[in-house]
Amino acid sequence: xxxxxxxxxxxxxxxxxxxxxxxxxxxxxxxxxxxxxxxxxxxxxxxxxxxxxxxxxxxxxxxxxxxxxxxxxxxxxxxxxxxxxxxxxxxxxxxxxxxxxxxxxxxxxxxxxxxxxxxxxxxxxxxxxxxxxxxxxxxxxxxxxxxxxxxxxxxxxxxxxxxxxxxxxxxxxxxxxxxxxxxxxxxxxxxxxxxxxxxxx
Numbered sequence: 241x242x243x244x245x246x247x248x249x250x251x252x253x254x255x256x257x258x259x260x261x262x263x264x265x266x267x268x269x270x271x272x273x274x275x276x277x278x279x280x281x282x283x284x285x286x287x288x289x290x291x292x293x294x295x296x297x298x299x300x301x302x303x304x305x306x307x308x309x310x311x312x313x314x315x316x317x318x319x320x321x322x323x324x325x326x327x328x329x330x331x332x333x334x335x336x337x338x339x340x341x342x343x344x345x346x347x348x349x350x351x352x353x354x355x356x357x358x359x360x361x362x363x364x365x366x367x368x369x370x371x372x373x374x375x376x377x378x379x380x381x382x383x384x385x386x387x388x389x390x391x392x393x394x395x396x397x398x399x400x401x402x403x404x405x406x407x408x409x410x411x412x413x414x415x416x417x418x419x420x421x422x423x424x425x426x427x428x429x430x431x432x433x434x435x436x437x438x439x440x441x
Contacts, residue, residue, distance in 0.1 A: 271414045271421055274401040278424055279331035281394035288387040289324070289347060295383060296321045296354070299376045303357065306367035313353075313360045320346075320353035334398075340425035348430050354380070391427050398424045 300314050307314075329336075329343040358377070367373050402423045404410035414421040 267409055268413055268417060271401075271404055271410055271418050274397070274404050275421065275424075278394065278397035278401045279334070281390070281397040282331045282334055285387070285390040285394050286330075288383060288390045292350075292380065292383045292387065293321055293325050295376060295380050296350075299357070299373075299380060302370065302373045302376060303361060303367060306364050306370070306373075307360065310360050313357050317350075317353040317357050320350040324350040334424045335422040337425055344427060395426045398426045 296317060300317055303310070304314055324346040327339075327343045327346040329339050333339050361367055361373070405414040405418075405421050405423065
């Protein structure tokens with residue numbers, strides 16, 4: 241065997257070894273990479289919920305000026321916002337089903353209260369045509385759409401992460417190198433979401 245052939249053979253073996261070790265690094269780093277992606281998506285969900293919470297005081301004040309007799313609905317919205325803002329679930333605790341459920345329930349209550357407020361507004365034509373109200377309503381609708389997109393993205397990221405730590409070889413890698421890796425919680429539909437809405441004409 242000539243020296244140049246032997247040199248090329250050594251180079252091929254080194255290249256193969258390097259490719260194998262890089263491939264192994266990808267597999268080893270996949271668990272924390274997917275976990276960080278899910279946490280990032282969770283941060284966006286929280287960001288959009290915070291945006292909604294920030295819009296509510298202005299919306300309530302605008303409605304209050306037109307609909308003094310709807311005090312109960314306004315109080316419900318304000319209280320629901322306070323409850324939703326008080327329940328905190330950060331990216332480190334999305335693997336705690338109880339805390340996650342508390343957060344989701346508080347946000348669902350706020351969504352319900354906002355829905356009742358917007359139905360109440362239908363009785364006030366002057367309010368419905370008020371420029372401030374229309375701008376706030378538009379921002380709120382846009383925020384609700386952003387929340388839906390952020391939740392969808394989070395659910396997909398959690399699915400990828402949970403699948404990785406439950407299947408081979410990710411399961412082996414997680415149990416060996418990342419024993420603290422636990423499945424994350426995803427959003428679920430509200431209990432009454434499967435019922436068709438009650439429409440009256």
